[in-house]
Amino acid sequence: MSIITGYSTHDIRFPTSLSGDGTDAMNTDCNYSAAYVILNTTPNADSNAAASDTLKGFGMTFTIGKGNDIVIEAIKQLSDKLVGMPIESLFSDMGAMWELLTSDSQLRWIGPEKGVIHLATGAVANAVWDMYARSRNKPLWKLIVDMTPEEIVKCSSLKYLSDALTPEEAVQMLHERQSTKTEREKRALQEGLRAYSTSVGWMGYTTDKVQRLTKEALDLGFNHFKLKVGVSVDDDLARAKVIRDIIDDPQYQNKDKRVHAKTIEGKNAGPTGNVLMIDANQVWDVEEAIAYVKKLEQCKPWFIEEPTMPDDVLGHARIRKGLKDIGIGVATGEHCANRVLFKQLLQAGAIDVLQIDACRLAGVNECLAVMLLAAKFGVPVCPHAGGVGLCEYVVHLSMIDFISIAPTFDRNVVEWVDHLHEHFKYPVSVNSHGRYNAPLDKSCGYSIEMHQESIEKYTYPDGSYWKYEHPTIISKLQEGRRYV
Amino acid sequence: MSIITGYSTHDIRFPTSLSGDGTDAMNTDCNYSAAYVILNTTPNADSNAAASDTLKGFGMTFTIGKGNDIVIEAIKQLSDKLVGMPIESLFSDMGAMWELLTSDSQLRWIGPEKGVIHLATGAVANAVWDMYARSRNKPLWKLIVDMTPEEIVKCSSLKYLSDALTPEEAVQMLHERQSTKTEREKRALQEGLRAYSTSVGWMGYTTDKVQRLTKEALDLGFNHFKLKVGVSVDDDLARAKVIRDIIDDPQYQNKDKRVHAKTIEGKNAGPTGNVLMIDANQVWDVEEAIAYVKKLEQCKPWFIEEPTMPDDVLGHARIRKGLKDIGIGVATGEHCANRVLFKQLLQAGAIDVLQIDACRLAGVNECLAVMLLAAKFGVPVCPHAGGVGLCEYVVHLSMIDFISIAPTFDRNVVEWVDHLHEHFKYPVSVNSHGRYNAPLDKSCGYSIEMHQESIEKYTYPDGSYWKYEHPTIISKLQEGRRYV
Structure with missing residues (x-):
């Protein structure tokens, strides 16, 4: 041995x-x-x-x-x-x-x-x-x-x-998903997992670059796009308008009916069913977040990501409540320190979308716990990725979530950034519909070998x-x- | 310069x-x-x-x-x-x-x-x-x-x-305390700051040792005592009984009337006004904490410290609610990661006592913020100390709290452990009434030079x-x- x-x-x-x-x-x-x-x-x-x-x-x-x-x-x-x-x-x-x-x-x-x-x-x-x-x-x-x-x-x-969530409840939940597991595995292997692109809207990018990248991403099959906001309302509105003008263009009609029908609340859908999300990376205090995001209402984002300090469970709950009227949700997780904070975000009804991170949480064990919690509370898990190696990791987590854990997968979408994959022996990839391919190599392990x-x-x-x-x-x- | x-x-x-x-x-x-x-x-x-x-x-x-x-x-x-x-x-x-x-x-x-x-x-x-x-x-x-x-x-x-708490509110609060500041400074210099002893009840100690140390602490003037619990109910009850038998003995009547009158709720006071606290150092899940502490009701503790994971704001709120009936409060803080978690503990009404740590919080700046928050919410700050250097640090914080910030100081009590002070150039000390002496040396700074x-x-x-x-x-x- x-x-x-x-x-x-x-x-x-x-x-x-x-x-x-x-x-x-x-x-x-x-x-x-x-x-x-x-x-x-x-x-x-x-x-x-x-x-x-x-x-x-x-x-x-x-x-x-x-x-x-x-x-x-x-x-x-x-x-x-x-x-x-x-x-x-x-x-x-x-x-x-x-x-x-x-x-x-x-x-x-x-x-x-x-x-x-x-x-x-x-x-x-x-x-x-x-x-x-x-x-x-x-x-x-x-x-x-x-x-x-x-x-x-x-x-x-x-x-x-x-x-x-007790261990007994968790076992029970998983048993309920058992009989349909094989079917979902087959579907995941055929279709891949829906991804969204963050690469279009980094803060350092010019509007020209945002425009070019958004078109490229649409051509690659993506229908979810994320924009970084929080430094200047005017600048945020300008870059959001660039993206919205393109993704709302009828030529880019989103053909993924499930997304169009279910992930977007009525007035924020946009005419084509393509989806914009915004991300503030924790720059605001609680009430400041509500006031600022209200000024971005016309961008029609699905959610505001990281509106404030990631430890602030009650703050996120307050922000979610403050934005409910205008149909903008709240997402967080890439800086969520552990499962106990995620538990509270769910208990407090503080988030619409849960964004786990494959290494900020202490590995697969804790990610499983958080995906089980999210399933119990009916909140979709949309993993944080990008950086280096995160995309390689999270496709495995979302495969597990889709096949074994999540009650539905209509709103789940996995972050995708096309950087630095060339350094990995088993690089993750997306297909022509902007969806993650399931890792298939029997030697790939957790796909993280460089x-x-x-x-x-x-x-x-x-x-x-x-x-x-x-x-x-x-x-x-x-x-x-x-x-x- | x-x-x-x-x-x-x-x-x-x-x-x-x-x-x-x-x-x-x-x-x-x-x-x-x-x-x-x-x-x-x-x-x-x-x-x-x-x-x-x-x-x-x-x-x-x-x-x-x-x-x-x-x-x-x-x-x-x-x-x-x-x-x-x-x-x-x-x-x-x-x-x-x-x-x-x-x-x-x-x-x-x-x-x-x-x-x-x-x-x-x-x-x-x-x-x-x-x-x-x-x-x-x-x-x-x-x-x-x-x-x-x-x-x-x-x-x-x-x-x-x-x-x-806005900066403006904080300034306003401090202004309200200004006119009586000098008087409190004088009192602190004369009387010192009330301390409690954790040295009597570490988990590794035999009941004989607990007994001897409790008597010694009473003779030194202490009237608050802390016991570590959480491994075995029987063992906890046995060691608690040793302490209670001594501190409830009429010969050790607590002469500090303010403590007797105000820090203890009726049925938990004990006959002499001496106070027991218990500390579980995070071993329990939320409901488990409530069930376990209920079994220790007869120990009549003022509070249970760290009943569960320190990040669990909502869990502490739930435990506090669950123990209200039997008059046992909740304290936490030595592992509270930052001011945002303390803010939520206060907003959620999760704690009776706030135990800041002079270095787990990022220095004096964040300790000031948390003491201001506590003052706003009317929760007493009883700093975590012991270890090495913590007593030297926290006496400064409690001096600031008493003189400039806290609305009252009737329940505030500073942890004291008589270990390792000999390594410091300006070691902190307690007087014959079991109270911290104010650091007076003009060269002592924050008293942390070794x-x-x-x-x-x-x-x-x-x-x-x-x-x-x-x-x-x-x-x-x-x-x-x-x-x-």
Whole structure:
């Protein structure tokens, strides 16, 4: 039987701040980064199993540059806990594996279950899940949809959730979806999963660029588009008008009847059924959010994303109530620290759309718990993606959600950004209808393995890109540091 | 004019796990630790001011061992932002100083405003406050109570709070307290601030030890006592009975009439007016907390502290409602990640007692904001202390609260643990009535400067204690690490 013998970590940063990609009202200079871990195994002495000789687990968490090294330090301390563990004993109780990572009484203090230590837990837990799926020759999503309801619930992080969802209720919910599971799996493989494009409307983009990208996205089959707002009402209205003028043009009629019929409330639908969403990235106080978004009513967005501080459950509930009249919903989640905050957002009726993040939540275990909660409360899960690696991750989560968990999938739509996929060995892709293709490669695991050349080139600060191709940037980034 | 020229950081860990001090249901092996920073300044070339030649700022955040190094990595990256800054320009707008530390768009991603990066911000911001107070030859509390209401509000972190408290309301509240400020300052200097003892009831202690420590604490003048609970009802009841039997003995009649009359609701008062509190350190789910605490009704505690996950605002509200009938209140705060969570705890009516932590909140600025919020909602602030350095910090906060902010102070009581004070240059102390003495030394700043010998001895892993006196422990701590 193979054990985990050690690990390596890699601080990988891409210079995305140079292009203005990923720019919004809060995040003005993102270098999309991966705090990346590889778990190594070898068969132990008494094993004859040649197949597991080279089994590895790949995991990462996403950051936007500085601080990636801090997360890596946390990844090391969590990975230490796995060294020496027989992999099959981890796989046999993935819930216990998650407990092992999150219950260290000393490390828990610097969370608990939030921020750096939780982001790091996401990377490490996902690496174990990746290894588990590879060991079974299945993509991660398939590993999980093939589990029994009891098995899925056993590896979901349900601690602190029982006032909203008990394990028994969760099992019951999953059982109700069992008989139609195969049919949904078939459909997902045929059709893919509906995606939306964030690439059209970053804050740093000119209206010309927004116009060009929106048309391109429509031609690629997308019918949901997101625009960053929150710095200036006039500028927001101007860029929104560019998008609306195009997506409301009858030549771009949305042919996806389900979307047209169900995801949009009457007056915000627009004539073609194409959908606009807006995203403020937390810039407002609560009442300020309501007042500002009311000024954007004519943009007819489906929802306002991250109107205020992500921890503010009651604030989101207040904003949702304040915008109900004008038919604009509330979405949040990419900065939602853990399942307990999601539980409250659902209990308080604070959100119309739940946007989980595959690594801000502590890996697959906690994502399962949150998808189960969302199903209980009837709120669609539309994962946060983009950055680097997030699209690769979340397609697996949405496959699981669609096939095994969600009561309906009419409103669910997965964020898509066409950046940096070339660095992954099993890059995710969208089809000609603007829908995510299901990952099918039996060796893909959780799809997060990067090419060795990419790791080497973009390792910070010693990779060839940062050391040789970009000396100016690196010296600028380092000049502030005067550690004595 | 002097500028910040650089800084040093120190990973300082005390081997408190050896004694069972600090043990509770969640934290079973604490090594009280300080992620410690010293900001250095020199006068710049055109300055003649010899007085500021040696001005330094000392700050730390508290952890319980592992992960202290992760926090230090974050402290370094935040301190970098201060290097080169003229100190007087920092002091002239401490609100802007705090913004500088918390608004880095890349570092914000790995919070935001929570966990490692927020703990680190607490250490760095507090170091600047320490330096500011020293530069004015005043203890930190005195520096702040001498400010105008407008000045206090200007350096309070009020972003995201305006739906509960606007800056204008805060100024107004402080103005209402102005005319009686001097009188309260005089009283605080004469009487000190009421403290409570947590040292009597750690989870690892035998009933004999609990008995001995309770008597000692009564003899020292304490009349509030805290007991750790949550592992076993029988054990909790047994240890609670030991304490109640002693504190209810007429020979220990509490002579502080204000406490007896006002802090305790009728049936829970006990015959002598001495007060028991219980603390579960987050072990329960919401309904489980209610059911468990009901079984402890006969202990007659003032409140249950940390009944569940600290992020669970709605859960705390539910628990408070569930325990109202039996007269047991709810307290939380030592793990409350930031002011936005405190705002919601207050808005939801979830707590009877607010327990701020001087470094889990991001320094003095955010503590001021939370004390202002608490005053608005009429909830007493009883700071979390103990560990290492927390008592030194919080006496300043409670001095500010008592003199400048809180509408009443009848229920306020400051946690006291008599550990590790000997490592500080200006150690805090309690008087013979079990009350904190106000820090008076004009050079004490925020009272957090440690003796150089303590830093050197307990630096981890290379200080003399860890390297030479405790080789067994260190090798045990490191054996898990197999980084490749």
